[in-house]
Ligand SMILES: Nc1ncnc2c1ncn2[C@@H]1O[C@H](COP(=O)(O)OP(=O)(O)OP(=O)(O)O)[C@@H](O)[C@H]1O
């Protein structure tokens with residue numbers, strides 16, 4: 001009776017020489033939810049994102065968006081089907097303005113019609129429309145004031161929000177976010193949490209989120225999938241996952257092996273400041 005998921009990942013696997021970075025992972029993301037993908041460093045989260053977005057070919061397995069298999073489709077084709085992402089290492093055009101960066105996201109849609117229109121009045125009208133739309137998106141992420149600044153001059157947290165605005169310009173149904181809070185201070189993280197909630201609650205967007213900030217993950221996500229050494233070790237609500245013995249062990253183990261990293265036990269901040 002439940003609707004089929006917007007994103008369905010089945011048996012997804014990626015090998016790098018001897019290493020199985022992602023090992024037969026199943027994942028189902030329901031429409032209109034925020035789904036968290038968590039796990040210690042090197043667990044395979046970004047590799048899974050790369051296969052879903054099409055920048056990396058799987059060794060085995062399938063990715064379906066709204067029931068349609070995406071096998072072999074180039075990233076831009078997936079974007080056209082409603083899939084957008086941001087990157088763990090920010091990718092913006094530093095020398096362009098903030099507004100121009102957002103317009104590059106709109107450009108995929110503009111350019112589809114560009115061939116015949118060229119520099120016709122129709123095209124210029126469309127470009128004006130694109131500028132207005134880009135400004136709306138900047139307002140939505142709280143960057144209106146920065147529209148005409150050089151993107152590379154923005155503080156780190158603002159660059160992350162700019163990447164989100166650019167991804168939204170593609171009008172996705174599903175947005176993949178790879179560590180959007182990385183490098184943010186607590187105030188920025190709090191604002192990000194509110195922004196991501198609005199994307200789900202006001203725009204009905206579906207989010208798949210990789211994030212190490214556990215207070216943010218626990219308060220935002222409807223469901224979580226946990227990876228460790230490429231394998232799915234748990235899947236469920238935040239409360240279920242937090243209590244899962246394999247998850248506790250994975251995080252405690254990682255905490256011991258990598259003391260001093262930003263991550264920790266998923267329950268390390270049960271009353272975290274972010275709510
Ligand atoms: N192109 C590649 N070639 C070889 N090994 C790779 C490649 N990309 C990733 N790996 C390895 O695959 C494993 C999973 O890496 P991945 O980046 O997906 O982890 P992650 O869960 O995103 O970690 P983090 O939380 O640190 O970002 C790691 O052992 C990594 O070294």
Ligand SMILES: [Mg+2]
Pocket residue numbers: 045046047088
């Ligand atoms: Mg990663």
